[in-house]
Amino acid sequence: MQAGRPTGPLVQGYEVIIGFETHTQLTTQSKIFSRASTAFGAEPNTQASAVDFALPGALPVMNKGAVQRAIEFGLAVNAHIAESSVFARKNYFYPDLPKGYQISQFEIPVVQGGAVEFFLDGEKKSVRLVRAHLEEDAGKSLHEDFIGQSGIDLNRAGTPLLEIVTEPDMRSSAEAVAYAKELHKIVTWIGICDGNMQEGSFRCDANVSVRKPGADLGTRREIKNLNSFKFMQQAIDYEVRWQIEQIEDGHAIQQATVLFDPDTGETRSMRTKEDAADYRYFPDPDLPPLVISREWVEKTSSAMTELPRVMATRLVAAWGIPEYDASMLTQSKAMAAYFESAADACKNPKLASNWLMGEITRRLKGDEISIEDAPVSASQLASLIRRIADGVISNNAAKQVFEALWTGEEQDIDAIIDAKGLTQMSDTGELEKIIDDVLAANAKNVGEVKAGNAKAMNALVGQAMKATKGKANPAQVNELLKKKLA
Numbered sequence: 410m411q412a413g414r415p416t417g418p419l420v421q422g423y424e425v426i427i428g429f430e431t432h433t434q435l436t437t438q439s440k441i442f443s444r445a446s447t448a449f450g451a452e453p454n455t456q457a458s459a460v461d462f463a464l465p466g467a468l469p470v471m472n473k474g475a476v477q478r479a480i481e482f483g484l485a486v487n488a489h490i491a492e493s494s495v496f497a498r499k500n501y502f503y504p505d506l507p508k509g510y511q512i513s514q515f516e517i518p519v520v521q522g523g524a525v526e527f528f529l530d531g532e533k534k535s536v537r538l539v540r541a542h543l544e545e546d547a548g549k550s551l552h553e554d555f556i557g558q559s560g561i562d563l564n565r566a567g568t569p570l571l572e573i574v575t576e577p578d579m580r581s582s583a584e585a586v587a588y589a590k591e592l593h594k595i596v597t598w599i600g601i602c603d604g605n606m607q608e609g610s611f612r613c614d615a616n617v618s619v620r621k622p623g624a625d626l627g628t629r630r631e632i633k634n635l636n637s638f639k640f641m642q643q644a645i646d647y648e649v650r651w652q653i654e655q656i657e658d659g660h661a662i663q664q665a666t667v668l669f670d671p672d673t674g675e676t677r678s679m680r681t682k683e684d685a686a687d688y689r690y691f692p693d694p695d696l697p698p699l700v701i702s703r704e705w706v707e708k709t710s711s712a713m714t715e716l717p718r719v720m721a722t723r724l725v726a727a728w729g730i731p732e733y734d735a736s737m738l739t740q741s742k743a744m745a746a747y748f749e750s751a752a753d754a755c756k757n758p759k760l761a762s763n764w765l766m767g768e769i770t771r772r773l774k775g776d777e778i779s780i781e782d783a784p785v786s787a788s789q790l791a792s793l794i795r796r797i798a799d800g801v802i803s804n805n806a807a808k809q810v811f812e813a814l815w816t817g818e819e820q821d822i823d824a825i826i827d828a829k830g831l832t833q834m835s836d837t838g839e840l841e842k843i844i845d846d847v848l849a850a851n852a853k854n855v856g857e858v859k860a861g862n863a864k865a866m867n868a869l870v871g872q873a874m875k876a877t878k879g880k881a882n883p884a885q886v887n888e889l890l891k892k893k894l895a
């Protein structure tokens with residue numbers, strides 16, 4: 410399967426293969442099979458009902474809201490929504506699982522197939538999904554070191570999860586992270602998951618193996634519970650290096666479940682991996698098959714918000730921006746709204762897109778805030794772009810204005826331009842004089858340009874821009890220089 414030409418970068422001559430299993434916690438108010446609350450952070454065991462405690466005779470009742478969210482996800486990734494799917498018991502013993510089994514879906518999941526599409530370094534990628542199934546979360550063991558005891562908190566037991574499983578389609582840690590970010594974007598965009606990774610609402614398990622190009626798939630190890638994009642990349646990179654080292658040393662890889670330790674940057678084996686057969690799955694006799702009518706799917710479909718990829722296509726058509734820009738601008742609804750309002754106000758969509766993907770994104774990251782909290786509004790950005798397009802200020806000068814707007818130094822764009830003396834030099838006579846001075850002072854560069862050295866030309870442009878304190882239009886400087894040196 411999938412042998413053939415590698416489609417990703419090789420690491421020390423090996424091809425990297427990655428498949429993801431992601432547990433997304435659904436945004437229902439109550440649990441998947443009981444009416445207890447799913448709110449995070451309550452006192453232990455105050456949000457668990459008889460069903461969650463697994464008291465004898467307590468029966469699960471399906472939460473319609475969880476099914477609704479599964480349907481929405483399936484539609485968002487172009488998957489098939491099963492007419493009838495089946496809940497199964499996944500049997501294992503663990504103190505945080507008093508029933509002795511987890512209710513999940515096994516042979517017939519509710520969401521089947523589909524794909525997640527995204528860009529990686531400007532290249533379009535598509536990761537196929539195998540399935541997404543509904544299941545309940547387990548409880549939590551709390552280790553109270555100071556009294557030397559452990560307790561069980563069943564507040565999380567029965568929290569609805571949608572586990573999303575990919576084909577082993579990813580070929581590098583960078584691609585894996587890009588997939589995870591896209592999936593995160595989809596589930597938060599449609600509102601089925603709050604996406605809070607710290608609180609465990611979006612947990613990724615990365616299955617990683619390596620092989621020589623053209624060989625069969627290698628044995629995988631599964632890195633559990635990656636709850637930050639940064640650790641995800643580090644963990645996969647470490648795991649790949651470790652597996653290659655093992656193989657090069659003549660050891661076979663054992664299928665295993667491993668944990669990533671952010672302190673050491675290493676993955677550590679937790680247990681050798683069970684096979685499906687070890688869980689003795691069988692259909693849960695307490696729950697009837699989950700039947701979803703086509704009317705329900707259609708109704709959901711027509712009520713659904715515009716999806717990121719649909720919106721991206723629309724942005725390309727409406728504003729004439731590249732597909733890549735559109736995918737970056739649809740990171741969130743707020744980002745897309747900011748873009749559309751700025752583009753509409755300045756009538757220069759490509760410049761608006763450049764500013765959003767460049768300066769604004771850089772500033773948002775630096776301040777660790779999201780676009781909703783950006784101190785520069787869409788209409789301010791539009792005014793700034795209009796000043797550039799009208800030739801009032803250069804792009805470089807605009808960055809200084811932007812900085813003053815962002816830091817709150819001053820809110821009036823024209824006042825900033827005046828105060829900083831940033832008005833672009835439009836007087837050709839004045840500019841010519843400055844250029845003559847620059848040519849006189851840089852005889853060596855002039856000689857090199859005449860000898861055909863293009864780099865020396867850049868140096869002259871740089872000198873002239875410096876002499877005008879960045880107020881000249883670089884294109885005009887270039888033109889004048891060429892004319893004078895011809």
Ligand code: ADP
Pocket residue numbers: 426427428429430574575576577578616617618626627628629684685
């Ligand atoms: P299980 O049911 O034991 O968890 P699956 O076949 O469902 O196993 O696969 C789980 C995940 O592992 C999927 O995301 C799949 O794409 C991925 N996977 C399967 N084989 C490999 C492999 N050889 N290398 C990397 N990932 C793999």
Ligand code: MG
Pocket residue numbers: 430
């Ligand atoms: Mg699995």
